[in-house]
Amino acid sequence: MKSYKVASSINLSEISTKEIIEKASKKLKKNRKKLSQLQETMYAEGKYAVLICLQGMDTSGKDSLIREVFKDVNAQGVEVTSFKVPTEVELKHNYLWRHYIALPEKGKIGIFNRTHYENVLVTRVHPEYVFSENIPSVKSLEDLDDDFYNKRMDEINNFEKQITNNGTIVLKFFLNLSKEEQKNRLLRRLKLKEKNWKFSPGDLKERQLWDKYQFCYQDLLNKTSTENTPWFVIPADDKDTARYLVSEILVEELDKLNFKEPELPEKYKSEIKNYKKQLESE
Template sequence: MNKFKVSKTINLTEISTKELDEKAVKKLKKIRKKISKLQDTMYAEGKYAVLICLQGMDTSGKDSLIREVFKDVNARGVEVHSFKVPTELELKHNYLWRHYIALPAKGKIGVFNRTHYENVLVTRVHPEYVFAENIPSVKSLDDLNNDFYNNRMQEINNFEKYIADNGTIILKFFLNLSKEEQKNRLLRRLRLKEKNWKFSPADLKERKLWDNYQYCYQELLNKTSNENAPWFVVPADDKPTARLIVAETILETLQKYNFQKPELPQKYKVEVENYKKQLESE
């Protein structure tokens, strides 16, 4: 999956949003079963956790991707967190706090649907949002300059290195959607009555800021993709193919770790036959 990995400086305008695998649905069914088995073994071993970060413009398919990719994983083995506008309590802590307390425990897969990167994305497009954090050094919009966001991106790099060093496998996916395909998906929400509930006029307001968002995405992809927490730019115009690419990347990554289920302690091994007899004699 190195084809999609951000390992050098990228320009989003030069990266295609279109990739089609006609067998994507069939392939995904096989891959997600393998991911499920790996998660079972990972849980038994108890050394690693997995953090999957999903970012993308509205309608890029994050929700359905989570549903389809992790459908076969034990429900207790996957924890999904969708981060919305920070609550009053969350705003009383630093911006990474709510993400830190949501990290997966060892043995589990955690999925962040929108992530800590919203703090260098939405807040960069709408810098006035940062005032709600009540940061002593931020007194006006002038303080929310490039240095401010570059510093935040470095803090995020440090945060991810810290959790990676302590056993969290991090994979970050940007669902790269074209503006034209977003238009089609928004129109679908309006045309299909059963999809109307998904639409919000705010979607159209944010769409007008498309270029701003693309600039911010390009910045964070280039400045926060590291070996211990790589970004993958996934062509998202075709949902089944995007899901397959994400699933293949997860599978290939986890297979490298060669998870092993622990053996029964020796003191119990020697008593196995006795345990069997006790049960059989009941």
């Protein structure tokens, strides 16, 4: 799956948003079982946590991907956090604070549905949002220039480096959706009564800023994909394919870590026969 990894500078306009993999749903089922096994072994070993970061334009399929890819993993082994507009309490801390406290504990898989990258994405498209953070050095929009966001990306790289050094595996996925497919999915929400609740007029306003978002995504992908915390660009126009690709990359990357269940201490091993007899004699 190396072809999806951001290992050098990319141009999003040159990357296809559509790919069809035959029997993707069937292949996904196999990977779901493997992910469940990997998480159980990882929990038993107790050395690693996994943080999965999902980003993508509205309607790119993040919610349904989480549901379909992780449905076989023990519910206690997966924690999903969706980051919305910061609360009053969150704004009284630095912008990474709420992401720190949501990190998964060792043995578990944490999923950020929208992530700390919103701080160099939405706030870059709408820089006025940064004013609510009350940063002493930010006095006007002119202070929110490229240097400001480049500095934030450096801080995010350092944040991810710190947590990987302490046993958290970070895998980041950008669901690369075409503007045409987004239009089709928004129309579907309007046409199907049972999907109406998903629609927001704000989606149309953000759609008008498509090019700005694409620029910001491309910039952060190029500046924050590292060997230890890579980004993967996933073609998202076909949901089945996108789900399978994410599952395949997860299995491939986690398999490399060779998780191992701990062995029973020798003092207990030598008594296994006695323990069996004791139970069987009840």
